Amino acid sequence: MAQKAAKTLASRNASLLLRTHLTTLCLHSIFLLLHWLFNRPHSLTPYYSLACPTLVIEFYLERLGRPKYNAADGSLRSPGEDLGASGLTEYMWDVLYWTWGCMGAVCVFGDRAWWLWIVVPLYSVWLAYTTVMGMRTGLAGMGGTGAGDVPAGESKRQKKMEKRGGQRVQYR
Template sequence: MAQKAQKNQAARNSGTLNRTHLISLGTYVFFLLVRTMLFRRKLLPFLLLALPALGIEFWFERIGRPVFVEGTNGKELKRAGEDLDAKGLTEWMWDVVYWTWGCTVLVALAGDWAWWLYLGVPLYSGYLAFTTYSGVRNGFGGLGAPPAEEGASGSGSGAQSKRQAKMEKRGGQRVQYR
């Protein structure tokens, strides 16, 4: 079977995008129905705070929707789309979409004060940026530092593995030249 991985990717992306659009439609229709039928909720915060999630959804639609063309055997896969389960920025964008849905439902049920929960998005983004920066800084920690002082054991690295300790006890690693 040719391009099996791409076909699997295309099927997975289509299912994910269809499910995402249906959940989004249901969430926003629920908010609008509750707003018009039961309670009076503000529409401007809803529009402003739903825009990022809608933008992300349309971006996912653009990069993730598979493209088919007519071929000799019917429809053939031209492009499977990007992986929507990727780590990093894609994962963060999914978190924004999910958080927006949750805040929208909470606002519909609990009141306009629940829009303040949307502040979790920039707080979470700041946390991710800080932990990423800290990890990079720690990863490059030994590059600019002066060499470590030698301890009482005579080794510059501090802790030794058992193998290194045995080799040192025997007189170090010996190299024979011929």
């Protein structure tokens, strides 16, 4: 049972990467098949500019999460990074999934469905805004209360004590 967590992470990463590569292969094949075989009026410019950069993201996730094994005995050398981690990795998965959805919509509805991809930059702007505003409110309380500052509101415990008739303090 040595390195059980590492082996679990390695198998989960390997299966997730395999599923991701198969899905990407299928979607790109369907798109290109519809474009060339059935002579659909798709322009390849949005495809190259919007869908192909996700191949770079997929390559990065492959390098990040692919487990590495020793060649001599086949033992696990490194399980790879957790592909389910939050933060930038999570954002990359969101971009990848959204691009898959846009490619599917383009296959069904035509080139105008590429406009759905505008959600990604808008989502990035919204994330940046909420992060900055959260930091701003978090840093606002670090200045202390000066003479002109309004004191902070009462806690629930303080409000209950006031409701019962105030805090009873005994001095000796």
